[in-house]
Amino acid sequence: MKIRVKVNGKPYEADVEPRTLLAYFLRETLKLTGTHIGCDTTTCGACTVLLDGKAVKSCTILAVQADGREVMTVEGLEKDGQLHPLQAAFWEEHALHCGYCTPGMLMASYALLQENPMPTEEEIRFGLSGNVCRCTGYMNIVKAVQSAARKLSVESREAVGEVATSGTAAD
Amino acid sequence: MALPQTEMRPMGKPILRKEDPRLIRGKGRYVDDILLPNMLHLCILRSPYAHARIRRIDTSKAEAAPGVKLVLTGEDLAKMNLAWMPTLAGDVQMVLATDKVLFQYQEVAAVVAETRAQAEDAIQLIEVDYEPLPVVVDPFKALEPEAPILREDKEKKSNHIWHWEAGDREETEAIFREAPIVVKQDVRFQRVHPSPLEPCGCVADYNTATGKLVFYVTSQAPHVHRTAIALTTGFPEHMIQVISPDVGGGFGNKVPVYPGYVVAIVASLKLGVPVKWIETRTENIASTHFARDYYMTAEIAATEDGKMLALRVKTIADHGAFDATANPTKYPAGLYSIVTGSYDFKAAFVEVDGIHTNKPPGGVAYRCSFRVTEASYLIERVVDIVARRLNMDPVELRLRNFIRKEQFPYRSPTGWVYDSGDYEKTLKLALERIGYEELRKEQAEKRARGELMGIGISTFTEIVGAGPSHSFDILGIKMFDSAEIRVHPMGKVIARLGVRHQGQGHETTFAQIIAEELGLSIDDVVVEEGDTDTAPYGLGTYASRSTPTAGAAAALCARRIRDKARKIAAHLLEVNEDDVVWDGAAFSVKGLPGRSVTMKDVAFAAYTNVPDGIEPGLEATYYYNPPNLTFPYGAYIAVVDIDKGTGAVKVRRFLAVDDCGNVINPMIVEGQVHGGLTEGFAIAFMQDIPYDADGNCLAPNWMDYLVPTSLDTPRWETDRTVTPSPHHPIGAKGVGESPNVGSPAAFVNAVLDALAPFGVEHIDMPIYPWKVWKILREHGITE
Ligand code: FES
Numbered sequence A: 001m002k003i004r005v006k007v008n009g010k011p012y013e014a015d016v017e018p019r020t021l022l023a024y025f026l027r028e029t030l031k032l033t034g035t036h037i038g039c040d041t042t043t044c045g046a047c048t049v050l051l052d053g054k055a056v057k058s059c060t061i062l063a064v065q066a067d068g069r070e071v072m073t074v075e076g077l078e079k080d081g082q083l084h085p086l087q088a089a090f091w092e093e094h095a096l097h098c099g100y101c102t103p104g105m106l107m108a109s110y111a112l113l114q115e116n117p118m119p120t121e122e123e124i125r126f127g128l129s130g131n132v133c134r135c136t137g138y139m140n141i142v143k144a145v146q147s148a149a150r151k152l153s154v155e156s157r158e159a160v161g162e163v164a165t166s167g168t169a170a171d
Numbered sequence B: 001m002a003l004p005q006t007e008m009r010p011m012g013k014p015i016l017r018k019e020d021p022r023l024i025r026g027k028g029r030y031v032d033d034i035l036l037p038n039m040l041h042l043c044i045l046r047s048p049y050a051h052a053r054i055r056r057i058d059t060s061k062a063e064a065a066p067g068v069k070l071v072l073t074g075e076d077l078a079k080m081n082l083a084w085m086p087t088l089a090g091d092v093q094m095v096l097a098t099d100k101v102l103f104q105y106q107e108v109a110a111v112v113a114e115t116r117a118q119a120e121d122a123i124q125l126i127e128v129d130y131e132p133l134p135v136v137v138d139p140f141k142a143l144e145p146e147a148p149i150l151r152e153d154k155e156k157k158s159n160h161i162w163h164w165e166a167g168d169r170e171e172t173e174a175i176f177r178e179a180p181i182v183v184k185q186d187v188r189f190q191r192v193h194p195s196p197l198e199p200c201g202c203v204a205d206y207n208t209a210t211g212k213l214v215f216y217v218t219s220q221a222p223h224v225h226r227t228a229i230a231l232t233t234g235f236p237e238h239m240i241q242v243i244s245p246d247v248g249g250g251f252g253n254k255v256p257v258y259p260g261y262v263v264a265i266v267a268s269l270k271l272g273v274p275v276k277w278i279e280t281r282t283e284n285i286a287s288t289h290f291a292r293d294y295y296m297t298a299e300i301a302a303t304e305d306g307k308m309l310a311l312r313v314k315t316i317a318d319h320g321a322f323d324a325t326a327n328p329t330k331y332p333a334g335l336y337s338i339v340t341g342s343y344d345f346k347a348a349f350v351e352v353d354g355i356h357t358n359k360p361p362g363g364v365a366y367r368c369s370f371r372v373t374e375a376s377y378l379i380e381r382v383v384d385i386v387a388r389r390l391n392m393d394p395v396e397l398r399l400r401n402f403i404r405k406e407q408f409p410y411r412s413p414t415g416w417v418y419d420s421g422d423y424e425k426t427l428k429l430a431l432e433r434i435g436y437e438e439l440r441k442e443q444a445e446k447r448a449r450g451e452l453m454g455i456g457i458s459t460f461t462e463i464v465g466a467g468p469s470h471s472f473d474i475l476g477i478k479m480f481d482s483a484e485i486r487v488h489p490m491g492k493v494i495a496r497l498g499v500r501h502q503g504q505g506h507e508t509t510f511a512q513i514i515a516e517e518l519g520l521s522i523d524d525v526v527v528e529e530g531d532t533d534t535a536p537y538g539l540g541t542y543a544s545r546s547t548p549t550a551g552a553a554a555a556l557c558a559r560r561i562r563d564k565a566r567k568i569a570a571h572l573l574e575v576n577e578d579d580v581v582w583d584g585a586a587f588s589v590k591g592l593p594g595r596s597v598t599m600k601d602v603a604f605a606a607y608t609n610v611p612d613g614i615e616p617g618l619e620a621t622y623y624y625n626p627p628n629l630t631f632p633y634g635a636y637i638a639v640v641d642i643d644k645g646t647g648a649v650k651v652r653r654f655l656a657v658d659d660c661g662n663v664i665n666p667m668i669v670e671g672q673v674h675g676g677l678t679e680g681f682a683i684a685f686m687q688d689i690p691y692d693a694d695g696n697c698l699a700p701n702w703m704d705y706l707v708p709t710s711l712d713t714p715r716w717e718t719d720r721t722v723t724p725s726p727h728h729p730i731g732a733k734g735v736g737e738s739p740n741v742g743s744p745a746a747f748v749n750a751v752l753d754a755l756a757p758f759g760v761e762h763i764d765m766p767i768y769p770w771k772v773w774k775i776l777r778e779h780g781i782t783e
């Protein structure tokens, strides 16, 4: 089957078997290997990507279901050579050891912060409970999400401030 | 973007990890990320039976299926003498079964096809005619005279594999005969699995033109894998390049060679194209090597005032169908005789018997230095029971029996020489930090109100860093480790080590050691591991051995470079070598602090201005054979509350005070402790791989074999004391496994402390809510 899908802002067209999972389509057809596979029971979340802005487990979605929609993977987080604040925070807070869960964790955290820009520790733990990390014990992942949330809120306040300033100047 | 890290003198600092920039971008390269042109995919057909004779295998339909390039059975491998392969324990294991299967999920046949989906489709078309045989799942029943003999291939017609013992039987028995108090307890350490997030897998790439076999594999021990492949297949070792790319967690799971690896290699040799095999999670749990599965009985002889005199331990070890335990060859039960722990027993005697059953082979050291977790759990659990019997506080009993600071180096009754420790200091810090006295008061008040709160202590001692090579080897290969350092003309360094990290941060910590020793910045040093063509030979990363062995090799290799650099510095400074001093950052002339040259100056001179009689270049290799193991230890305290209505245990607080000697990077040490505690927590409360009477695996996936999520996992508190190892070049000990070794006993002790009013002395792990709920019901507690 032919599908058209936008991945990290780039349009792709491909012929896929109906049974191809989105995770394999991303990894093998598009060679975006940042999305990982860790289980066969939709338990681990290593495969988490955004589908039209919502976090999904790409091992449990068919590539054909993504037809006409937009996917964002870990490779889409960095903008103009600038790490996304979540990526920087994972680094600074030592939120990864082997790094195999990290792409999924980053995408789940990204979706969480979209919905809830200033989550409490409990909300983060709940929000990431579909993602398994076998290495870190989660404490530093929670810290990283908190620190990225703070940074993003400062950035968005600054952005709002800038708009207000230029608005005043235009008046 | 890169955070600037120009840190000089980086030792002991929380340097951010050098491996992270690629991993947070999704640019890691794990084995399944290797996509080669013309690559084919391998899938394995596995047995539905735990014990069955194979009457016939018909592969004709599979061979005709779309995309299929090759079908392999045990018979095909037998023609190449590859139907069996050696295990790390000196036993043999079937690669693909020929005449019978010995565990459910055992490898029976394999299909290579253009896509993974085609290969999976085709294995369904293979017809196998099985004749089921009687199954043995219980190792005690395996020893009964009427039990079927599982391993017909072996000369010894028994399911008993080996008997092993340590310590002094007579001396121990003499003490037991006279002892005023004897405490005896059966303790089970259930079957678990390391289950790293990335399952096992490989790509075998045989190049027909060059005759070279490149083998990508998610491996903790690439050099051992290269030698094992050469020994098994007869393929010349210098024509095998093993590449262990980024490894998505190991925890002992990625030390052995698995049948899928051998089959992938055979397929690539036959077809002349790359062949990939990536197992599923189910295959990972149900067929790759398990851990633990010990049935232990401990007896402690003590005086009435709480002096522990002697320890006697008997153990039945379930090894499954093949003895594939990953232990140093002379130690079939690993370092289990560390079971006397932190206590000064007069005598001890330890026995272990290895047994075959119809279960997957093993057992590996799951975040553990060879059966140390079983030993630590046992002693820490039983010491608590002794305290209970004597009506003593478990802290008091421990303080009364600790090996004292002045006794180090301490020779244990089973023959280990502990390098250093100050157990009392570490425990006292833990008690103070957690507020032990107040917690006991709170507990008394709660007990009076009928509430269930428990405090659990574990003061364990580990033994990590194998060699020394006079007693430690794996299949004859001595357990040293190695480093090679090259200083380039611009003073930039590439270092390669024989170990292979899986998240422990070697690219950072070993760079810290080398930068510190050479007076360079952390950014000047790149550390590479995992490619057998470039790295010096080493035994790999497991059993917390990397810092004790390869870390030592890195420091001594750098010092070897410094020795040569001193000669060149003398030439540059135009003085005699004896007049040159090194201050950690530069060489200068004794008594003339103004004149100095840095390592960078020396590096440039090593290629541009070498004095007569000195070899050009600035590089060195060091093979380090440790004089002894290192003995990290810790004092852990868990505080739990139990819900009387459901039996659920809530870990309210957990404090880990570790002592791993000098610390290279405190951020990484703390991270390792968090991770290990989480795995210890999972083992104490969630994880078990049970089998039914027919040998069916009842937890072959992550729906049934539970892994803790962020919601389940408690918050960890950490602290440390520092007692350097006297024999390690930088005074460090291993740490990655301490939290997994030490924590299960703290959790379980806390639960039993909470249940003390009911007189319950022991519950086997995992402590599921229903087990606690049942006990509460038995005592008439209903809400
Ligand atoms: S791979 Fe585990 S949830 Fe998708």
Ligand code: FES
Pocket (backbone or CB within 6 Å): A095, A096, A097, A098, A099, A100, A101, A102, A132, A133, A134, A135, A136, B197, B248, B249, B503
């Ligand atoms: S960092 Fe290894 S699984 Fe999370």
